[in-house]
Amino acid sequence: MPSISREEVAHLAHLARLDLAPDELDHLAGQLDQILGAVAQVTEVAADDIPPTSHALPLTNVFRADEPRPCLTPESVLAAAPAAEDGRFRVPQILGEEQ
Amino acid sequence: MSGLTRRTAAELATAVKAGDVSAVEVTQAHLDRIAEVDGSAEAGVHAFLHVDTDGALAAAAAVDARRAAGEELGPLAGVPLALKDVITTADMPTTAGSRILEGWRPPYDATVTRRLRDAGIVILGKTNLDEFAMGSSTENSAFGVTRNPWDLTRIPGGSGGGSAASLAAYEAPLAIGTDTGGSIRQPAAVTGTVGVKPTYGGVSRYGLIACASSLDQAGPCARTVLDAALLHTVIAGHDPLDSTSIAQPVPDVVAAAKRGAEGDLTGLRVGVVKELGGEGYQAGVEARFNDAVALLSKLGAEVVEVSCPHFTYGLAAYYLILPSEVSSNLARFDAMRYGLRVGDDGSRGAEEVMSLTRGQGFGAEAKRRIMLGTYALSSGYYDAYYGQAQKVRTLIARDFDAAFAQVDVLVSPTTPTTAFPIGEKVDDPLAMYMNDLCTIPSNLAGNASASFPAGLADEDGLPVGLHVMAPVLADDRLYLVGAAVESAYAAQWGGTLLEQAPALEGIGQ
Incomplete structure (x- = not known):
């Protein structure tokens, strides 16, 4: 397990869209390093020929009949939105000036 | 404290049905108890994040009206319940213990919520938890810690510390928990209560705010095994709204609890898991566990290692x-459709608002797990860590299969230690994670497991849990064993373990 640098932690935070303060980055770098060192224990298990399990139940796709049924009203959904306008979610600018 | 709050859910339901007491009186007694002991983030038990006084009394009055109209009431009608605040309720806030959802009112009820209401169960309010059900102490809640009714300086377990503490403090006779790695069972163990993680897919996850979707399972919490079984029956069963819900009949857990209470386990094969004990386990926990194993033998079970x-x-x-599943599930908290939004002042774009919101809205543990998951799923590490972990998951399920070919149930301590002091492990994630050592395998394999009171540790006088594991869809075996142990210990102790807990009178006022 390579030790994880502060720069890598900053990169991960960016990927995860987490704005972290500098002291948080330092603190997390140490903790992540420690946790990753511990979970690396899984690599000790000889499991080359073992199939992975992603889920506890052996389920494949579950289908239902394609029939219309009631759904949530726009009003009830938008009531919980941070901002709404004209019956829609209002969001901050998503495209840069140059786009 | 009113005598009503000391009664079991089964007794209360019978009394309501017979007209000996009204559902409103039962509910009021529990609301009074909450007012007496629950307090706030600063003092008291602080099991509840929200108490719905009016809604609870209205639901109770509706049960009384149905009875007056001659309607047949269900087996738990009129009984109050504490609902973990990670399950959606259309008429109450649902926070998941996170700032990012503070004050959020879901537009819909979870299937569990709907089934509770349909059964005439009175929802008193929403209970505290570690943020997004991630933790073993309830210290990761954004709204303050819950305190263990056995010792208010100690943790009540987690993530469902609020639900377990509400039972142990006699604020509610029933509660709902959710268990991803032990969040029903570990709090049950450290508060001297009963907690059951049903088989994965046994209870619908629709409306359960996701932590790790392949591991999360809601289940019943109670003070007695029969009460847990009655609640299990209300919430379990197939739900077309959850594609991972099992389309098979619910095992007859109530009959199993009643049979178990007769105290005869002749013919039952019990396996003691060799790997779940020894170094790192508190002496008093091991002593009570060994007592419980000896008791199982005495009740007629055949015990092997x-x-x-x-x-x-x-x-x-x-x-x-x-963390891999968490990092994906928590991506939905993007400040756009619900919950907190920070920094939307017209000068920032959506991505920046998203990052600011998540940075301020998530607590330390949520951030750690999101970061860990992001790392484990990133290219270059995926095969070595996440892929390998999935293979280990297969091997753990195979260990269970091999064990259940030899025995009917497996047993271990629920958690390696009793309740630890608040603050002791809060910034030591690895030490905190060790709490779930015994409970995690059942989440990975999806089988049913439960924790039952097994006495008090000699060194600190705090509760110890007996962990019982059963195969997939053999949830009834948990209740059989749990009820047998419960009735034998009740005879030995002269009552339930909780009767030895402090009375807490007036501490929340």
């Missing part, structure tokens, strides 16, 4: 699989 060699790797596999 069983080896599950890959359980040793359960914690490591779990802390790769869980």
Whole structure:
């Protein structure tokens, strides 16, 4: 397990869209390093020929009949939105000036 | 404290049905108890994040009206319940213990919520939890810690510390928990209550705010095994709204609890898991566990030692699989459709608002797990860590299969230690993660497991849990064993373990 640098932690935070303060980055770098060192224990298990399990139940796709049924009203959904306008979610600018 | 709050859910339902007491009186007695002991983030038990006084009294009055109209009431009608605040309720806020959802009112009820209401169960309010059900102490709640009714300076377990503490403080006779790595069972163990994690897919996850979708399972919490079984029956069963819900009949857990209470386990084969004990386990926990194993023999069970060699790797596999799913599930908290939004002042774009909101809205543990998951799923590490963890998951399920070919149930302590002091492990994630050592394998394999009171540790006088594991869809075996142990201990102790807990009178006022 390579030790994880502060720069890598900053990169991960960016990927995860987490704005972290500098002291948080330092603190997390140490903790992540420690946790990753511990979970690396899984690599000790000889499991080359073992199939992975992603889920506890052996389920494949579950289908239902394609029939219309009631759904949530726009009003009830938008009531919980941070901002709404004209019956829609209002969001901050998503495209840069140059786009 | 009113005598009503000391009664079991089964007794209360019978009394309401017979007209000996009204559902409104029962509900009021519990609301009074909450007012007496629950307090706030600063003092008291602080099991509840929200108490719905008016809604609870209205639901109780509706039960009384139905009875007056001659309607047949269900087996738990009129009984109050504390609902973990990670399950959606259309008429109450649902926070998941997070700032990012503070004040959020879901537009819909979870299937569990709907089933509770349909059964005439009175929802008193929403209970505290570690943020997004991630933790073993309830210290990761954004709204303050819950305190253990046995000792208010100690943790009540987690993530469902609020639900377990509400039972132990006699604020509610029933509660709902959710269990991703032990969040029903570990709080039950450290508060001297009963907690059951049903088979994965046994209870619908629709409306359960996701932590790790392949591991999360809602289940019943109570003070007695029969009460847990009655609640299990209300919430379990197939739900077309959850594609991972099992389309098979619910095992007859109530009959199993009643049979178990007769105290005869002749013919039952019990396996003691060799790997779940020894170094790192508190002496008093091991002593009570050994007593419980001796009791099982005395009740007629055939006890053998069983080896599950890959359980040793359960914690490591779990802390790769869980954060990977968490990092994906918590991506939905993007400040756009619900919850907190920070920095939307017209000068910032959506991505920046998203990052600011998540940075301020999530607590330390949520951030750690999101980061861990992001790392484990990133290219270059995926095969070595996440992929390998999934293979270990297969090996753990195979260990269970091999064990259940020899025995009917497996047993271990629920958690390696009793309740620890608040603050002791809050910034030591690895030490905190060790709490779930015994409970995690059942989440990875999806089988049913439960914790039952097993006495008090000699060194600190705090509750110890007996962990019982059963195969997939054999949830009834948990209740059989739990009820047998419960009735034998009740005879030995002269009552339930909780009767030895402090009375807490007036501490929340």
